[in-house]
Amino acid sequence: MPQPTQFDVIIIGSGAGGAPIAHTLVNAGKSVLMIDKGPLLRPQDDDPLGLSDYKRDELMSDGPEKRLTIPGLANTGASFYTSHVEPDLNDEPHIYRKDGSGDLATIEGYTCQCVGGGTQHYGGVSLRFSATDLRLRSFNQGRTDVRNDPDGVVAREARDWPISYDDLEPYYSKAEKLVGINGTRENQAKRASEDNYQTPLPPNPISEYARVGMVALGMKPYRTPQAVITQDHAPSGRTVGRLGQLPWDGGPKTAYVNRYGDPLDFKSNTWVSLLRPISRKPNFALWPNCNVTHLESTGARVTTVSVRDPSGRPRSVAGKVVVVACSAIESVRLLMLSAERSADFSGRIHQNDLLGKYFLTHCFGGASAVMPGRFDKSLTVDSDWATDFCGSEEFIRANGLWAGATIYNNTSDQALPIALARTHGAADLDTLWHGFNNDFSVVGDRFAGFLNNEFNRRLSVSFMANQVPQKTNRIELHPTVRDKWGRRVAYIIKNWHPHDQFLMDTIAARCRDVLAFGGDNGGGHYPVEGFGGVYLSENALARIANHILGGARFGADEADSVLDKNCRAWHFDNLYVADGAFMPTSGSGNPTLTIQANAFRVGDALLQSGLI
């Protein structure tokens, strides 16, 4: 590790928010230090011995049992199972409170403490948000047809983003080009100035049911955009060559993609696409395995970043600009912990009462069914078909909704045997082992029957939709629970609004229809045994969410936001927040591509800021 020195920019976190900024600034000749709490796990090609730190190994992702030992929580003593890159819940939990549930230690799905962050383990679904998503206040003004909103929360709390889709659009195109996304543009409702998609791989045959269902329902399908490199990718230098072109060779289609780091780096996570290409430049430094404990400021300038090195020893380092991009909850927590140590820092970051407020996840859910045929789902990427049908303003109004949704099918769910049992009987993908362990009748012949009925026959169709912003949904510091450094951990209080539940019921029924029409070739009568929104599931207790957003929303009015239009904290000159925390609304699609696009935008703003 280099000695403490002055960098132009220090970026905390190397995922979807931090990496595009590093990529932009390093290529512009600025000196950048990137710090990540987690290891730099190397795919095979980056390892000196050609051995990947990521493995095609279900037990690496579905870790062994541990037990929660933190005293005084509602789930103290409970079993938990974390992957090799998820934080240990006894060391670094998030505490989640929902009405009636008490305090639960938990972690969000797809949390990855490693270089690349969540983009290492994500399925790679890279949807754009719609133009409507960015102007939900304007869209809902004066409406009287929004259902299940008795107190008028939607009209009061919906916010327009301080930038329009047209402002963001060039950065979507840039992200799609530099990250390396495959997909198809035809049938997408979202306007694109460039088609930078790589060619998608042939879909898994089981996805045909979803496509047929979508077509039967008038939902125009397109190939789900995904961060998987399928062709030689000039911006990152990742070449594919012949591998993956033939169905029997070892290309990117394996079930070890969603929820796995990719040993062969086909997945275009931020390490592969954005950081590795700049990693040998002299003006870029990367400190993995280093935990930032707090920031220190003098007046309106953050001057010092305090770090624990890989041995746990304190260090400090200075930069002209500090970018916080540790994922929404941890970024808000870092700002709050820094404020606890300094009245001046506190006065600036708490210039209004909004830091931590309007925490957002997604309304999500879907439907799942055992399909008529059996297909080898291990030959898959995460998703094959998507549709914007439920995102049009016409659809939203006709259904009394406040915002729209994107629907797409999942092919990788339960594609491997341990994942099948681990999620058996669960309404979602995260309620671990509960169903199988308690289904005591599944033994012997019935076990064989279970595998015959379920394995490689299940197809799920999911939706992703905006959650109604509520000020009471918030991130705080927990009063008593502390992490392994003695720092207070994040405390998340979150409940669903009645309209969220209405929206989830509405869109989940559409997902059910896709399978009901797809399963019997357009007849609409194929049995679908499970559908609903996440609010119905056990998982709503076990995990907060997969997507964590908001808590430091950006806006044009400093009285109504934590960050300005360029994601700089109001009342600071040089402090930026660049992960999903900036979002005032959570969008109708998986958030990663939007976080990346916004971060490229922030990178350009930094170059024009005069600060560096």
Add this chain to the structure above:
Amino acid sequence: MPTIVPRDDLYVLNHCARSLARDNTDARHDYGQYAAGDTRARIAEAWRFPIVDSYFDGRSYDDSYAFNTVTFVYAIEDDRAHDVAVIGTFADLVTPIPLRPVADSVYRSVSVAVPKGQVHRYRFLVDGRSVLDPINPQRTTNPDGTEWSRFFTQFCTQIVSFERWEIALLTRLTDHILPFRTVQAQRFLNLYLNGLDRASKDLQYARAYRFDQPIGVVNFIDKIVAREESHRLIDYKICLELIDRVLRRRNPFEEPAHMPAAMYADLYDQMADENVPEWDRSRYGSPRFFLQLLRRHTYTGAFSHPKYGGNAGAAGWAYLSYNLKDPLTGALPDPAAQSTAFDWSRALEKPLGRNPEYHG
């Protein structure tokens, strides 16, 4: 002497920071596996040490597959210079192998090549003084009474946790759960395992098969309660003893391991219902809880990567490939077909699988 493997500093730090770097000294990671005051209870996932990982000899990944890289780590707790070395049965037991300083850190480390399928004991020499590994939870007592730290490599089939009678009982219990009892499944597995080439047999299931276990699941459980889930060893020790006692009370004239399948089926159902009249609840409160544990371990052992000691010869995966019927036609896949319901080997490393790029 074993081959020293040139693993770089980053590799070592990647494993250390998360588990070892901390201020907190609570016993946060004690789920019942440690005695009071044991400092290893401070360490997250202490079982990861020493690090057992893939190996490459610089020439051939296929040849290298017979070995693991084992990386020992020792953390210096003060600022003074120390000489740290390791001795163990993986080498000649007397020649110290020095641990090198990991740049700008408190850690010392050395990586060595060790054949797969082995169990070894070792101690550190710190300034010449012999000490147990202060991180690794696995320990073993030598016949001479000395205590040693222990590790085992992948594909290990040497039993480390259970007695012979416990293995026999577990074999019957897991056999009741697993789907391999049907005539068709038995025939398939026998053909499949006999069809493996000699090298695969040696590597993947030589000893497990001799135990006559359903595809190595008991061996998997033996390993997971020795390492990742050592806090669950006590559950097995108590419950196997109670199960043995219950079965003997029901039939005093036969060894439990030889009792008819119906005895196990009845007991299984009673355990699921929390209704085993002879069960000593003062020793273990919930037989149902033990059954949940056993179900998870049984399933996992049957279908996880064979390096963990179960799924012998990948027979569990092969079962999924060739024994699930086409729901539209009712037909089983053609045994000669490359394309099956589950082409697991396409993604996995050679020689276990057939991926042309991935080395495991």
